[in-house]
Amino acid sequence: MEQLAQQLVNGLALGSIYALIALGYTMVYGIIQLINFAHGDVYMVGAYVGYFCMVHLKLGFVESLVIAMAVCTVLGVVIERVAYKPLRKSTRIAVLITAIGVSLLLEYTMMFFVGADTRTYGVLPPFMEQSFQFGGVLVSMKQIIIVGISVLLMVVLQYIVRRTKIGKAMRAVSQDADAARLMGISVDNTISFTFAIGSALAGAAGVLVGVYYNAINPLMGLLPGLKAFVAAVFGGIGLIPGALLGGYFIGASETLVAGYWSSLYTDAVVFAILILVLVFKPTGLLGKNVREKV
Amino acid sequence: MLEIKDLGVSFGGITALKGISLSVNDGEIVTLIGANGAGKTTTLRTVSGLIKPRAGHVLVDGKDITRMSAQARVKRGLVQVPEGRRVFPQMSVLENLELGAHLRKDSKAVATDLDEVFTRFPRLADRRKQHAGTLSGGEQQMLAIGRALMSRPRILLLDEPSMGLAPLLVQEIFSIVSEINATGTTVLLVEQNANMALQIADRGYVLETGRIVLSGTAAELTSTDEVKRAYLGG
Numbered sequence: 433m434e435q436l437a438q439q440l441v442n443g444l445a446l447g448s449i450y451a452l453i454a455l456g457y458t459m460v461y462g463i464i465q466l467i468n469f470a471h472g473d474v475y476m477v478g479a480y481v482g483y484f485c486m487v488h489l490k491l492g493f494v495e496s497l498v499i500a501m502a503v504c505t506v507l508g509v510v511i512e513r514v515a516y517k518p519l520r521k522s523t524r525i526a527v528l529i530t531a532i533g534v535s536l537l538l539e540y541t542m543m544f545f546v547g548a549d550t551r552t553y554g555v556l557p558p559f560m561e562q563s564f565q566f567g568g569v570l571v572s573m574k575q576i577i578i579v580g581i582s583v584l585l586m587v588v589l590q591y592i593v594r595r596t597k598i599g600k601a602m603r604a605v606s607q608d609a610d611a612a613r614l615m616g617i618s619v620d621n622t623i624s625f626t627f628a629i630g631s632a633l634a635g636a637a638g639v640l641v642g643v644y645y646n647a648i649n650p651l652m653g654l655l656p657g658l659k660a661f662v663a664a665v666f667g668g669i670g671l672i673p674g675a676l677l678g679g680y681f682i683g684a685s686e687t688l689v690a691g692y693w694s695s696l697y698t699d700a701v702v703f704a705i706l707i708l709v710l711v712f713k714p715t716g717l718l719g720k721n722v723r724e725k726v
Numbered sequence: 727m728l729e730i731k732d733l734g735v736s737f738g739g740i741t742a743l744k745g746i747s748l749s750v751n752d753g754e755i756v757t758l759i760g761a762n763g764a765g766k767t768t769t770l771r772t773v774s775g776l777i778k779p780r781a782g783h784v785l786v787d788g789k790d791i792t793r794m795s796a797q798a799r800v801k802r803g804l805v806q807v808p809e810g811r812r813v814f815p816q817m818s819v820l821e822n823l824e825l826g827a828h829l830r831k832d833s834k835a836v837a838t839d840l841d842e843v844f845t846r847f848p849r850l851a852d853r854r855k856q857h858a859g860t861l862s863g864g865e866q867q868m869l870a871i872g873r874a875l876m877s878r879p880r881i882l883l884l885d886e887p888s889m890g891l892a893p894l895l896v897q898e899i900f901s902i903v904s905e906i907n908a909t910g911t912t913v914l915l916v917e918q919n920a921n922m923a924l925q926i927a928d929r930g931y932v933l934e935t936g937r938i939v940l941s942g943t944a945a946e947l948t949s950t951d952e953v954k955r956a957y958l959g960g
Contacts, residue, residue, distance in 0.1 A: 597828065604814050604825050610776055611812035616800030616829040616877065 434568040439691035440684060445575040445644065447683020448582035452637035453660035454667070454675035455589065456508075456630025462606040462670035463626045465524060469531040470511055472657015473538035474631045478504045478638025479648040480542060480551075487554050493643070497581070500639045501632040508631025509624050517620065535653075542650040550649045553642050560643065578640045585636060586676065589629065593672065598625055606670070655699065659686075662706040668716025677717060727752045727912055728773070728804070728881050733782035735768050742768040744936040745782060750881065755903070755913040757923040757944070759957055760933035766916040767809050769933070770883050773914070774806040775799045786881070801829055803880030809889065809916075811870040815859025819850050822858050822869055826876030836876070843872040846902070864895040871902065881912045888919045900926050920957035924948050932957070 453475055460468045478500040485496035515534050519527045556574075563572040593599040604612040605622045613619055641656070642648050663682045667674025685705065686698040709716065728750040735743040743765045750756045760766050771777045773784055775796035783792045786802055794802075813822050823843060827836045844851035847868045853861060858869055867887055874882060884903065888896040896919065904926045907913050917923035924930055924944045932940040932953060940950065947953050 600817070600821060600825060601828065603817060603821075607814045607816055608812055611808060611814065612825075613776060613796040614774060614800070614806050614808060614812075615825045615873070616797045617825070618795075618797050 435691060436688075437569045439687045441569060441571055441575060442691075443684030443687035444680065445578045445683070446687060447680035448579050449637045449641055449644070449679075450656065450660045450663045450683050451676045451679025452582055452585065452633045452640075453656060454663040454679045455586075455672065456634045457661050458664040458667075458669055458671060458675040459602075459626050459630045461664070462672075463602065463623055464516070464520075464527075466516065466527050466531065467661065467669075468516075468630075469528070469657070470515075470534035470538060471630065471634055472653030472655075472660070473535050473542075474504050474508055474511075474653070475634040475638040475641075475656065476542065476648070476650060476653035477507055477538060478635030479642040479652060480546065480638075480650075481635065482639030482642050483551055483553055483648055487551075493557065493560065493577075493639075497636060497639045501635040504631040504635025504638070505628045508627040508634075511631075512624055512627040517623075535657075539650050539653070546650065548650060550647050552646050553648075554646075556643065556646075574644050578644060581636065581640065585633060589633070589672070592629065598622070602626055659699075659702050662702055665706060665716055666709050668719030671716070671718050674716050674718040727787060728914065729783075729785040729788075730769070730773065731783045731785065733769070733772060733784065734780045735765075735772055735777060736780050742936055743772070743779075746933070746936070746938050747782075748931050748938065748941070750912055750914050753907070753910065753912055754928045755907050755915060755926055757915040757917055757920075757927040757930040758933055759917055759920040759923055759930060761956075762918065763935075764933040765936045766918075766933055767885055770806060770809075770885050770914070770916055774804060774883055797829070800877055803878065804883065805874045805877050805879035805881070806883040807870045807874045807885060807887065809885040811863075811866040813858040813861070813866050813869050813873070816857060818855050819858055819861070819869055820854045822873050823850075823876050826873035829877065839876055839878065843875055846875075846905075847872055863890050864892070864899070867891065867895075867899055868902075871899075871906075875906070879911055881914065882906065884913060884915045886916060886918060888917060888922060896922060920953065921959070924958075
């Protein structure tokens with residue numbers, strides 16, 4: 433029982449990170465039907481910016497987090513403007529391949545500058561190293577911070593998407609881009625904004641992972657990126673609540689598999705989930721079969 | 727007020743419009759009638775900026791807007807109610823209407839206009855929290871018109887508002903269009919239902935395979951043999 437509770441706590445922390453990354457995948461897919469395979473690498477860049485701020489500039493955790501999010505916001509918008517926007521009228525496969533190209537470009541550019549070695553965030557402020565015992569379940573301060581910040585960002589995101597003008601424009605463009613144009617909505621700006629938000633969340637996830645596992649490298653975005661993609665598909669790609677559900681589900685499955693079976697099998701289980709979802713419910717858990725518009 | 731000069735449009739080698747010209751004067755209802763595939767929707771989509779023409783010009787108040795973005799045209803008061811309504815299905819009635827006012831900053835006037843739309847379409851007021859996708863066809867058409875009114879159009883471009891609606895609802899929609907026109911909004915109305923369109927229009931144009939073949943006042947067109955035979959069922 434304690435073992436189960438412990439693994440669920442661990443899963444909650446890991447799931448928060450997957451959920452943050454999955455949100456960017458799903459929002460971009462919702463608006464331009466692109467699986468942005470470079471998204472995991474934006475998360476990696478976020479982790480490095482956080483590392484640079486905390487280790488070299490000796491900034492605090494919160495400042496570093498904010499700077500990493502800001503840098504990733506800009507990076508996301510630049511990627512969209514330079515790599516994807518010129519292909520707006522091309523086939524989907526052309527954009528998809530471009531996304532893979534951008535992904536490799538980010539990974540190996542980073543490797544060129546910082547080397548392939550794993551880096552550590554080093555010694556964290558003492559308050560972040562605390563942990564608490566709740567009846568046999570160990571909860572670390574890092575886990576509390578990860579879950580707390582993730583939930584806060586999700587609430588802010590929900591507010592933006594539901595209540596603000598730009599959020600409503602985002603939803604309008606994702607439902608009917610031409611009709612949105614007729615409302616005077618700038619579709620290009622709305623797409624940029626979507627990349628900005630998604631990338632900011634990925635940047636935050638990068639810093640949180642750097643703090644949590646204390647190890648980062650230029651290829652770290654690959655696997656979590658794919659898993660977050662699985663999470664987005666699991667919940668129903670294009671749906672924000674689906675990405676949250678998927679993120680936490682994948683996080684929990686991983687820690688449970690690691691806890692009760694072997695950590696060697698976590699990746700296999702995650703991708704088996706992807707296959708099962710694609711076979712039995714391709715639209716994802718919350719997805720509905722989309723009716724053709726008349 | 728709105729002028730189209732020698733407009734030519736083609737898609738991938740197929741010519742949809744072969745140089746059409748028409749004008750809409752301030753305060754008029756002008757209708758563009760024609761069969762399926764004649765190029766009516768293409769004309770409206772080019773006027774609202776969703777399609778870039780191969781040749782010709784679109785002018786509003788004498789100013790050439792041919793190269794302007796769709797967004798800039800909405801700012802100038804050129805607002806389209808698209809074919810098939812195209813409401814945002816997963817958003818509430820209220821949110822759809824708010825999106826109509828997307829470019830406006832005068833939030834007080836927007837609130838007044840919202841009340842006006844709800845007064846004009848009481849059925850929308852009852853369903854303001856409902857998703858637009860769950861509305862009936864007639865209600866969606868009302869929402870699409872209401873949404874366009876929220877941007878305070880000077881020229882309203884209506885594409886097939888009667889499509890798929892029961893005759894009684896068509897009557898209702900057309901009388902609403904007349905009312906909107908009476909409050910000072912100029913209307914360009916594209917219709918297959920020539921009978922209804924000519925009843926409320928001041929003038930009309932007949933479009934056939936990308937060309938304007940006839941034009942005149944609504945009364946003239948109604949009494950023309952060709953129009954009677956081809957479009958009015960007699």
